[in-house]
Amino acid sequence: MMKKVALITGVSKGLGKSLAEKFRSEGFYISGVSRSQPDTDIDLFIKADITDQTERDKVIRQTAERFGRIDILINNAGIGLYERWEGSDMDDIRKLFDLNLFSVIDLTKKAVPYLKETKGTVINVSSVAGKLYMPYMGAYCSSKYAINAFSDSLRAELKPYGIHVLNLIVGRIKTGFSKRAMGSKKPPETPYGGSPERFAEVTYKAYLKKKREIWYPHWYRYLIILAKIFPDTFDRISLKKWG
Known part of the structure; x- marks a missing residue:
């Protein structure tokens, strides 16, 4: 059986690095994309800024030329923005959406023809901030709310082709x-933050089980419930924590 290929963005550090190590340990070829060289073993490193359309074209082309297939696309690369709306710089907001949303959409569009051939999987790394707003994180929250909507609508559209979409709701x-x-x-x-290694394990299991969505760490689910029941209290506590 031909080895499967996972294309992972933001592979040089953090969650991308842990995902690359986990999927490679399970027998996948890894095509990893980032602006800096990762310090972990992968099969193909593509140095690229995925906010650039020509660079996204390069990522898909070089992966296909090297391996002849794409079985999983993991849209992991992203950036945060911690600022009040009034003080937010519009160039920063555009940079945020270019990386967190628009590059994800376009890279996925370019990968879909290959995923149709392999009946593959799209894995989008979203955030708890895409389920629950936070003060001083409005722009970031907006980008991740959009990713959740993208994942859910994409899943419905690609299901007839045998392509699955897994959305990851990630906390600290x-x-x-x-x-x-x-x-x-x-x-x-934030107390009780998870580990990237455990996150990668949970993600791989969810991929095997074809789950639609997972939360990690799982306790964030309960925070969402409490925030919806007591929104004014949530606002007051959040503002106090942010100072």
Whole structure:
């Protein structure tokens, strides 16, 4: 049987690195995309800025030329923005949406013809911030709310072709994501953050079971429920935590 191929964006660090290591350990070829060289073994590294259309074309072309197939597309690359709406720079907002949403949509569109041939899977790394708004994270929340809608509608459209879509609702994980975010605000500490290695394990199991959506860490589900029951209390506590 021919080995399957996973194309992963944002592979150089954090969740992308852990996903690459996990899927490779399960026998996948890994085509990894990022702007910097990863310090983990993968089968093909493509240096690219996926906010550039020609670079996205290059990613698909080089993966197809090397392996002849794509079985999984993992849209992992993303960036945060911690700032109030009033003080947000429009160039930062455009940069955020270019990476978190528009590049995801276009890269997926370009990968779909190959995924039809393999009856493959699209895995989108979304966020709890796409299910629950947070003050000073409005732009980021908006990009992830959009990713959730993209995943759900895409799943329905691609189901007749045998392509599955898995959406990952991700909370705080110890990857240094916040340190790389844009904006002037510093996010409050969140206890009980998950590990990227455990996240990769959970994602792989969800892929095998063809789940539609998973939450990690799972306890964020309960935070959503409480926030919806007591919205005013949630707003007050959130503003206090952000200072």
